[in-house]
Amino acid sequence: MKRLKINHNSQFLQLLFIALALSLTLGSCKKDDPKVDCSTFHWGYGGDEGPNFWSECTPDCSGNIQSPINITGATADATLTDLETHYEAVPIEVINNGHTIEFEYEAGSKLTLFGADYELLQFHFHAGSEHTINGTQFPLEIHLVHKKSATELAVIGIMCEVGAENDFLKSFTDNLPAATNDHFSSATTVNLGDLLPNSTGYYTYGGSLTTPPCSEAVTWLVMSEPIQISADQLAKFTAILHDNFRPVQSLNGRTIKEHS
Ligand SMILES: [Zn+2]
Numbered sequence: 001m002k003r004l005k006i007n008h009n010s011q012f013l014q015l016l017f018i019a020l021a022l023s024l025t026l027g028s029c030k031k032d033d034p035k036v037d038c039s040t041f042h043w044g045y046g047g048d049e050g051p052n053f054w055s056e057c058t059p060d061c062s063g064n065i066q067s068p069i070n071i072t073g074a075t076a077d078a079t080l081t082d083l084e085t086h087y088e089a090v091p092i093e094v095i096n097n098g099h100t101i102e103f104e105y106e107a108g109s110k111l112t113l114f115g116a117d118y119e120l121l122q123f124h125f126h127a128g129s130e131h132t133i134n135g136t137q138f139p140l141e142i143h144l145v146h147k148k149s150a151t152e153l154a155v156i157g158i159m160c161e162v163g164a165e166n167d168f169l170k171s172f173t174d175n176l177p178a179a180t181n182d183h184f185s186s187a188t189t190v191n192l193g194d195l196l197p198n199s200t201g202y203y204t205y206g207g208s209l210t211t212p213p214c215s216e217a218v219t220w221l222v223m224s225e226p227i228q229i230s231a232d233q234l235a236k237f238t239a240i241l242h243d244n245f246r247p248v249q250s251l252n253g254r255t256i257k258e259h260s
Contacts, residue, residue, distance in 0.1 A: 035056075036048070036056040036057060038056070038057035041056070041057045043057075043058075043211070043212045044099070045242070045243055045244050045246075046242075051246045051247060054212050054214065055214075057212070058212040058213045058214055060216065061212060061213075061214035063208065063214065063216050064252045065207055065208060065254060066207065066208045066214060066216070066249035067130070067207030067208045067209070067210050067218060067246075067249060068129075068130035068131040068132075068157075068207075068210050068245075068248050068249065069131065069205065069248050069249055069251055070131070070132045070133075070134075070251075071131055071132065071133045071134070071203050071205075071222060071256055072133075072134050072135070072256075073256065074203050074256040074257060074258035075256065075257055075258065076258050076260060077257040077258065077259060080204065080258075080259035081259070082259070083111065083113075083156065083196075083200065083202065083221060084111065084112040085109075085110075085111050085193055085196070086109060086111070086112065087109040087110075087120060087192045087193040088106070088109045088191070089189040089190060089191040090105060090106040090108075090189055090190070091106070091185065091187070091188070091190075092104065092172075092185070092186045092190060093184075093185050093186075094172060094175070094176065094177055094184045094186070095177060095181070095183040096176075096177035096181065096183070096240065097180070098180035099211060099244060100124040100125055100126065100241065100244055101124060101125050101176055101177065101237070101241065102122050102123075102124040103122060103123050103124065104121075104122050105120050105121060105122055105123065105192065107119065110146065111144075111146045111156070113154050113219065116148055116152075118147060118148045118152070118154045119146060119147055120145070120146050120192070121145050121147055122145050123142055123144045123145065123192065123195075124142070124145070125141070125142055125237055125241060126140070126142075126143070126210075126245045127234075127237050127238045127241040127242075127243065127244060127245070128140065128245055129141035129159055129160075129245065130157075130210050130245045130246055130248075131157055131159070131220075131222050131248070132248055133159070133203075133222075133224070138160060138161055138226060139160060139234055139238070140160035140229065140234060140237055140238075141157055141158065141160065141245070142157070142158040142160065142195070143155050143156070143157055143210075144156040144157075144158070144192065150217070151217045152219075153215075153217050153218045153219070154218070154219045154221065155218050155219075155220055155221070156196075156202075156221045156223065157220065157221070157222040157223065158196070158197065158226070158227055159222075159223065159226035159227070160226055160227055160228070160229050160234070161227075161229075162228070162229065162230070162231050162234055163228030163229070163230070164228045165229070165230040165232075165233060166228060166229040166230070166233055167194070168192075168195045169195075169229060169233055170233075171186055171188055171190065172186065173236045173237075174236075176236055176237065176240055195227065196223070196227075197223050197225040197226065198225065199223070199225035200259070201223070201225060201258070201259055201260045202222060202223050202224055202258075202259050203220075203222045203224060203258050203259075204219065204220060204256070204257050204259070205220050205254055205255065205257065206218070206219060206254060207220045207249075207254075210245075211246070224258070224260070
């Protein structure tokens with residue numbers, strides 16, 4: 001009887017010890033976690049620079065209407081019209097800014113949205129895609145960034161799938177700037193309108209920049225039809241862009257509308 005009691009007691013003590021050790025471990029984990037030093041923090045896509053850490057220095061990144069999202073359950077909206085782009089043919093300056101490959105567009109091109117003009121600034125690439133459509137991630141997504149004001153941006157998202165060689169990208173894919181701060185100037189002029197898919201269908205919702213500062217100032221217009229690029233062209237992008245996509249964010253009750 002006495003022996004049994006000792007056993008019970010030692011089991012109890014053992015459990016108590018484990019519980020204590022666990023709580024100390026958890027407690028010390030929290031306490032000793034290296035806090036992100038925002039004076040030196042450089043955001044990226046992996047490890048302790050990755051998307052999970054962005055909101056430590058840019059609180060907007062944990063907001064309620066963040067992008068990208070998984071596009072599903074969209075509501076058809078008959079009041080939406082085809083996108084009204086007024087793009088000029090221009091020479092392009094391509095830069096590697098350390099996060100993406102960005103094609104700078106000369107001033108003078110615009111998107112007219114709900115009667116207002118948004119100036120086309122640049123377009124850039126994410127490999128793989130940031131938005132997903134019905135859970136499908138594409139190998140590449142292009143973002144065409146337009147600005148009306150600091151708090152009013154409109155970004156067209158174009159998904160890419162592997163298929164035929166893309167004529168628009170042909171003059172660039174052999175000269176993509178591989179290292180941060182590398183750049184390339186195209187000798188010929190191109191018109192970004194030639195990169196848009198044939199189908200005018202798109203999804204639209206209110207969201208944010210997909211990189212810090214994650215500003216919730218973006219009307220997203222994600223084209224429903226992907227465009228095609230060759231496997232060789234895709235490989236040239238992915239050799240430089242290493243998974244530079246933010247994972248999909250919660251919809252938080254937002255409505256996705258569809259123009260077909
Ligand atoms: Zn982007």
